[in-house]
Amino acid sequence: xxxxxxxxxxxxxxxxxxxxxxxxxxxxxxxxxxxxxxxxxxxxxxxxxxxxxxxxxxxxxxxxxxxxxxxxxxxxxxxxxxxxxxxxxxxxxxxxxxxxxxxxxxxxxxxxxxxxxxxxxxxxxxxxxxxxxxxxxxxxxxxxxxxxxxxxxxxxxxxxxxxxxxxxxxxxxxxxxxxxxxxxxxxxxxxxxxxxxxxxxxxxxxxxxxxxxxxxxxxxxxxxxxxxxxxxxxxxxxxxxxxxxxxxxxxxxxxxxxxxxxxxxxxx
Numbered sequence: 001x002x003x004x005x006x007x008x009x010x011x012x013x014x015x016x017x018x019x020x021x022x023x024x025x026x027x028x029x030x031x032x033x034x035x036x037x038x039x040x041x042x043x044x045x046x047x048x049x050x051x052x053x054x055x056x057x058x059x060x061x062x063x064x065x066x067x068x069x070x071x072x073x074x075x076x077x078x079x080x081x082x083x084x085x086x087x088x089x090x091x092x093x094x095x096x097x098x099x100x101x102x103x104x105x106x107x108x109x110x111x112x113x114x115x116x117x118x119x120x121x122x123x124x125x126x127x128x129x130x131x132x133x134x135x136x137x138x139x140x141x142x143x144x145x146x147x148x149x150x151x152x153x154x155x156x157x158x159x160x161x162x163x164x165x166x167x168x169x170x171x172x173x174x175x176x177x178x179x180x181x182x183x184x185x186x187x188x189x190x191x192x193x194x195x196x197x198x199x200x201x202x203x204x205x206x207x208x209x210x211x212x213x214x215x216x217x218x219x220x221x222x223x224x225x226x227x228x229x230x231x232x233x234x235x236x237x238x239x240x241x242x243x244x245x246x247x248x249x250x251x252x253x254x255x256x257x258x259x260x261x262x263x264x265x266x267x268x
Contacts, residue, residue: 007267037114049104078107222266
């Protein structure tokens with residue numbers, strides 16, 4: 001893990017996304033309560049903590065159908081995590097697989113809950129008959145992905161994906177995502193998530209093109225950066241290559257440099 005101070009903002013950089021648990025634990029140590037998480041990612045990353053470990057070690061049989069028993073095992077493993085004890089964090093990371101880090105952090109009390117802005121998961125957690133959102137399991141709301149702002153295509157096609165990706169951190173796009181988030185957040189008794197301590201977490205595979213990290217209007221993105229108690233970044237070079245639009249020359253090094261520029265400019 002690399003830790004940098006960019007314009008007064010602590011920035012934690014890891015290669016594999018699940019290694020970010022160490023950064024979140026370090027951030028939690030400096031706060032009076034568990035922060036929220038806003039994550040930008042190509043994927044939802046909301047698998048139950050230690051799923052792979054429990055299956056690999058024979059502690060859970062995925063064909064058993066015993067979901068409650070499985071959750072109890074996951075909670076037991078998460079109960080071993082103490083954000084103040086480095087060894088417990090390292091042990092957890094060694095047993096975590098891809099997409100399990102957010103749930104682990106929430107079950108361990110490092111994070112309170114989260115909101116995932118992604119390109120997958122086309123609907124948020126379903127509303128109940130009162131028009132309110134039920135608490136998700138894990139405690140991470142999937143912000144509706146939809147398509148690019150203004151897109152009226154049906155069905156959506158490759159051209160839509162190019163435009164959708166290009167809007168990744170445009171103000172109009174992120175503002176709509178924040179509106180969804182604040183529609184969901186009353187489930188946890190919160191009117192405006194930006195008034196709460198939150199970590200802004202960014203997986204570089206969220207950016208599928210050079211345009212996606214070079215918005216015409218970065219005001220909302222920069223406001224998120226300024227308000228966040230810290231920024232965490234997963235470079236995920238292999239996934240950057242897999243997720244980028246065909247013909248794009250971007251890589252994780254390029255995206256990281258551009259993202260650091262955004263963090264720096266946001267503080268000015």
